[in-house]
Amino acid sequence: MAEVNMEQLLNCALCPNMCRCDCPVLQALGHEKVAPAGKARFAAMHQQDHLELSNEIIEAIANCLGCRGCTVLCPFPELNLCDELLYARTPDSVDQSGQLPAWEPYLANLKKYGSPYGQKPPFGGKSSRGSDVLYFVGCTALANHPESVAVIGKLLQQAGVNYQLIDEDCCGYPAETWGDPNLAHSLAAENIRKFVECGAKKLVTCCPECWLIFTERYKKWGFELPLEIVAAPAYFLGLVKEGLLKPAAIEQTKLSYHDPCIWARTAKLTKEPRQLLESIPGITIEEPLFSGELTHCCGGGRMFQLSFPKTAEEIAKRRLSEFTVGAGIVTACPFCREGLSQENNARIIDLLELLANACCS
Amino acid sequence: MHNLPQTVIQESRVEQQTIDTFAREANRIVGSDQVSANPADLLANSRDYWPVNNIWMIEGRVPALPQLVVWPGNTEEISALLKLATKLKVPVTPYGEGSGTLGGAIPIKGGVSLDLKRMNHLLEIDEESLMVRVESGLNGALYEELLNHAGYTGGHFPQSLRCSSIGGWLACRAAGQFSTRYGKIEDIAVSLEAVLPDGTIFSGRSVPRTATGPRLDHLLIGSEGIFGVITSATLRIWPLPEKRHLISYTFADLKGALECIRLIMRTGARPAVVRLYDAQETGNHFPELGDQRCALILLIEGTAKIIAAEAEVIDDLAIASGAVDCGPEHVEHWLEKRFNISVASMLFQKGAVLDTIEVSTNWHNAHSTYLAMQKSLLAVEGTMLASGHYSHVYPDGAGLYMTVVGFPGSDKLAFYKRIWQAAMEACLAQGAAISHHHGIGLHRGQWMHEEHGSGLSVLKKIKKALDPENIMNPGKLGLEEGKLWQK
Numbered sequence: 001m002a003e004v005n006m007e008q009l010l011n012c013a014l015c016p017n018m019c020r021c022d023c024p025v026l027q028a029l030g031h032e033k034v035a036p037a038g039k040a041r042f043a044a045m046h047q048q049d050h051l052e053l054s055n056e057i058i059e060a061i062a063n064c065l066g067c068r069g070c071t072v073l074c075p076f077p078e079l080n081l082c083d084e085l086l087y088a089r090t091p092d093s094v095d096q097s098g099q100l101p102a103w104e105p106y107l108a109n110l111k112k113y114g115s116p117y118g119q120k121p122p123f124g125g126k127s128s129r130g131s132d133v134l135y136f137v138g139c140t141a142l143a144n145h146p147e148s149v150a151v152i153g154k155l156l157q158q159a160g161v162n163y164q165l166i167d168e169d170c171c172g173y174p175a176e177t178w179g180d181p182n183l184a185h186s187l188a189a190e191n192i193r194k195f196v197e198c199g200a201k202k203l204v205t206c207c208p209e210c211w212l213i214f215t216e217r218y219k220k221w222g223f224e225l226p227l228e229i230v231a232a233p234a235y236f237l238g239l240v241k242e243g244l245l246k247p248a249a250i251e252q253t254k255l256s257y258h259d260p261c262i263w264a265r266t267a268k269l270t271k272e273p274r275q276l277l278e279s280i281p282g283i284t285i286e287e288p289l290f291s292g293e294l295t296h297c298c299g300g301g302r303m304f305q306l307s308f309p310k311t312a313e314e315i316a317k318r319r320l321s322e323f324t325v326g327a328g329i330v331t332a333c334p335f336c337r338e339g340l341s342q343e344n345n346a347r348i349i350d351l352l353e354l355l356a357n358a359c360c361s
Numbered sequence: 362m363h364n365l366p367q368t369v370i371q372e373s374r375v376e377q378q379t380i381d382t383f384a385r386e387a388n389r390i391v392g393s394d395q396v397s398a399n400p401a402d403l404l405a406n407s408r409d410y411w412p413v414n415n416i417w418m419i420e421g422r423v424p425a426l427p428q429l430v431v432w433p434g435n436t437e438e439i440s441a442l443l444k445l446a447t448k449l450k451v452p453v454t455p456y457g458e459g460s461g462t463l464g465g466a467i468p469i470k471g472g473v474s475l476d477l478k479r480m481n482h483l484l485e486i487d488e489e490s491l492m493v494r495v496e497s498g499l500n501g502a503l504y505e506e507l508l509n510h511a512g513y514t515g516g517h518f519p520q521s522l523r524c525s526s527i528g529g530w531l532a533c534r535a536a537g538q539f540s541t542r543y544g545k546i547e548d549i550a551v552s553l554e555a556v557l558p559d560g561t562i563f564s565g566r567s568v569p570r571t572a573t574g575p576r577l578d579h580l581l582i583g584s585e586g587i588f589g590v591i592t593s594a595t596l597r598i599w600p601l602p603e604k605r606h607l608i609s610y611t612f613a614d615l616k617g618a619l620e621c622i623r624l625i626m627r628t629g630a631r632p633a634v635v636r637l638y639d640a641q642e643t644g645n646h647f648p649e650l651g652d653q654r655c656a657l658i659l660l661i662e663g664t665a666k667i668i669a670a671e672a673e674v675i676d677d678l679a680i681a682s683g684a685v686d687c688g689p690e691h692v693e694h695w696l697e698k699r700f701n702i703s704v705a706s707m708l709f710q711k712g713a714v715l716d717t718i719e720v721s722t723n724w725h726n727a728h729s730t731y732l733a734m735q736k737s738l739l740a741v742e743g744t745m746l747a748s749g750h751y752s753h754v755y756p757d758g759a760g761l762y763m764t765v766v767g768f769p770g771s772d773k774l775a776f777y778k779r780i781w782q783a784a785m786e787a788c789l790a791q792g793a794a795i796s797h798h799h800g801i802g803l804h805r806g807q808w809m810h811e812e813h814g815s816g817l818s819v820l821k822k823i824k825k826a827l828d829p830e831n832i833m834n835p836g837k838l839g840l841e842e843g844k845l846w847q848k
Binding site for chain 2 (some may be wrong): 007010011012013014015016017018019020021026027030031032033035037042043044045048049050051052054056057059060073075076289290
């Protein structure tokens with residue numbers, strides 16, 4: 001089990017929270033209990049045996065998107081509050097409660113199907129067994145946009161890249177988020193087994209949460225990754241720079257880019273998606289009120305669309321209000337695509353699908 | 362482990378039956394999802410950033426709990442809620458972002474914590490007359506970002522900018538770091554909309570000035586929630602400055618530096634930022650300048666030609682006062698670090714008791730008040746540090762900001778009370794005012810009589826007239842003797 005860093009957690013709990021303005025949950029709900037320090041105080045008091053971990057307290061602490069918005073202005077460089085909150089509410093042993101009833105069906109799905117969404121739909125791409133590149137789709141893209149597998153597959157084929165798909169399991173992040181680290185570890189173990197078995201050297205994923213869990217957690221959980229993990233925006237920009245993909249002009253020219261939190265703040269991928277957009281002739285990018293590392297979460301981080309759907313919708317509404325009316329919004333994350341689409345389907349465009357449109361039509 | 366932690370200064374609670382009645386009616390007014398008796402909500406709204414709350418938190422205790430938290434979405438809902446609270450005699454404590462440093466948001470008599478964070482919209486920018494209408498629950502940093510995006514600044518930058526709200530600024534009569542140019546919140550506020558305990562909604566006219574009797578809406582600036590609830594405000598704004606000029610100096614002593622600043626203010630120059638640090642704080646904040654001299658940092662902004670003239674006037678006076686020009690980099694450093702108060706969290710964990718105490722002086726007692734307060738603070742057993750800086754200046758005086766840190770061992774609260782007693786006695790003896798911009802809240806109320814004299818009874822009469830049932834933030838602003846804390 002992950003250890004809570006009490007010194008860092010208390011640093012936050014004792015701080016007036018200069019980061020409050022960057023917590024999307026607080027800004028959407030306006031409830032003090034979900035303020036960064038509000039959550040940190042509950043977590044710290046629980047860790048010090050001053051507060052029982054009731055469902056109300058678990059729910060408050062779990063109202064964190066993992067977006068790391070609070071780290072932007074945080075004066076404590078070693079504090080990762082999103083993770084400290086997660087560890088603080090995770091039970092030390094299986095017989096302790098640490099899960100909310102609302103999460104149970106998703107955990108059951110994970111155990112049965114390896115996806116929180118239930119039975120996985122059939123894959124649409126052309127998988128070439130033994131290829132060096134493994135295209136890891138991720139549960140959310142697979143559940144909500146199964147057609148994207150074929151579109152991205154086409155893009156890879158256009159670039160002359162042989163790729164393979166595997167019968168992937170959830171990366172484990174949702175299980176960890178929902179307070180079942182043992183399940184997270186077993187999903188990770190199964191994925192690692194499949195990575196080794198497929199023999200790929202490089203894993204390309206469009207899902208920032210999968211990327212995060214592979215790059216940050218798997219090592220912490222004691223797994224050795226047998227392949228390199230690559231974020232899709234960086235990978236496809238490479239293909240464009242190498243001249244393997246040659247985007248042509250498309251109908252839409254005025255676009256905004258919504259930075260997914262993990263790509264922007266953890267992977268530091270803010271220039272690459274914009275360069276990809278700019279590789280399409282005639283595109284102009286209109287920046288929203290908050291962009292780059294200062295981006296605001298869409299409401300989809302840490303499975304919020306399943307865990308707290310109403311709050312996720314509120315957060316998405318706020319984020320959408322930060323964009324210029326009329327410009328199409330491009331994003332590069334299945335959660336952002338899903339979250340922001342709740343408000344207005346027509347305006348949200350997936351970055352790689354846009355690229356495919358520019359390269360393959 | 363307990364379901365809810367023990368309270369320390371809970372003076373009373375409303376009978377549960379009355380609270381249940383209030384909750385039923387409030388559900389009807391604001392919707393059931395905006396009324397909560399969830400322990401997590403009660404606990405979250407039990408405190409603000411008064412340092413004593415942190416001492417108690419480490420011990421697993423909280424100051425006092427509300428019995429309900431309610432999140433209104435508009436002024437009409439607040440009107441209905443206050444009418445109901447008056448009828449049922451339920452205390453109401455307004456809650457913004459919880460950054461107050463004197464316990465003003467603690468619901469010591471239980472009742473309702475009225476959380477305004479849902480009222481967070483910037484309603485309208487009047488670009489012609491340079492005004493903005495904004496709801497009181499909007500976070501300060503988001504307010505400034507929204508204005509910047511439109512090409513303006515609100516000119517108000519308290520250190521709490523990122524963790525305070527518009528309503529909080531107005532209710533505690535706040536001052537920002539750029540206030541010498543832009544003014545304090547009372548100068549920035551054109552008009553307010555507010556709700557009184559009987560449900561009356563009223564607002565002032567949004568014109569530059571009126572001579573139509575006293576500005577009743579301005580009565581709520583600094584009222585700390587005791588008269589009613591500020592729901593929105595029209596505030597002055599400025600076009601984003603064309604240019605910014607940064608300059609710093611060091612002086613051989615504080616007295617000479619103060620005299621130089623006094624002379625600068627007489628010329629009519631209005632730098633946005635004027636901050637003068639004693640030698641100790643100079644060493645702490647700008648170690649490269651050493652700890653033997655006093656640093657003055659200045660930031661001038663606005664139209665390039667005016668700035669150039671101001672910079673010249675200031676430089677002439679500084680050099681004539683024997684100051685050493687230290688360039689812009691120390692001001693850049695301050696700009697970068699000005700919201701960083703991480704040291705407070707770390708010190709609390711190490712067992713320290715710390716606070717900042719800001720007072721208001723004229724020029725004749727600006728230096729003597731510093732000396733007297735520092736001497737008194739250092740005389741308290743356990744004090745490790747008592748330093749100061751001047752953070753706001755005027756033609757008629759300056760705001761003095763003392764920082765005190767001590768390691769008192771086991772009885773932290775007794776030490777806390779002793780340092781405040783020492784500081785306030787010294788301040789009053791020098792003829793300074795007991796608060797410049799943090800306000801009174803719960804803790805500083807005990808010196809309100811010495812501060813105001815017979816003026817306090819006037820305040821009490823106004824309170825009685827506006828809030829006969831004493832529902833609004835009872836126990837604050839020194840109107841009642843604290844039953845548990847002050848004793």
